[in-house]
Amino acid sequence: MSDTRRHTEVAVGILIRQDGALLLSTRPEGKAYAGYWEFPGGKIEAGETVAEALQRELVEELGVTIGEAYEWKVTEHDYPHALVRLHWCKVFEWCGEFEMREGQQMAWQTFPLTVSPVLPGAYPVLDWLEAEQGVTGA
């Protein structure tokens, strides 16, 4: 029963390039939904803040060090494998060269996306981002 399950807290990074493009990457082999496109990130470990977890995950997965991470939205998604609470952070600054340390693929995307399938837990945020870009004309 989902209401008795504990949430897995997840920090997710929306890396936004100066031209407005967003970074998506594929989930590595061996994980649930392997090959699906997602925003980079991962589980928050005990004692970590959202920003600390995100910084650690992006070094581990992509080899980049992020600057300030702004928590933007919190969403939940109930998967068969986990009930997750996703802490979405916008990130505008990072340094280092992108290096796919888990054998993923990466793609800078604008709307409409040209990659699929995307992890269902990311759908609401993609809708909000698309609406925002429509308003700003980014």
Ligand SMILES: Nc1nc2c([nH]c(=O)n2[C@@H]2O[C@H](COP(=O)(O)OP(=O)(O)OP(=O)(O)O)[C@@H](O)[C@H]2O)c(=O)[nH]1
């Ligand atoms: N990184 C990321 N995770 C997402 C997104 N959307 C979404 O539902 N999730 C869910 O959040 C959870 C993230 O866990 P993960 O397995 O990627 O985290 P991790 O790298 O710490 O995993 P590990 O410690 O098992 O290796 C997964 O259940 C995943 O399905 C997204 O856009 N990005």
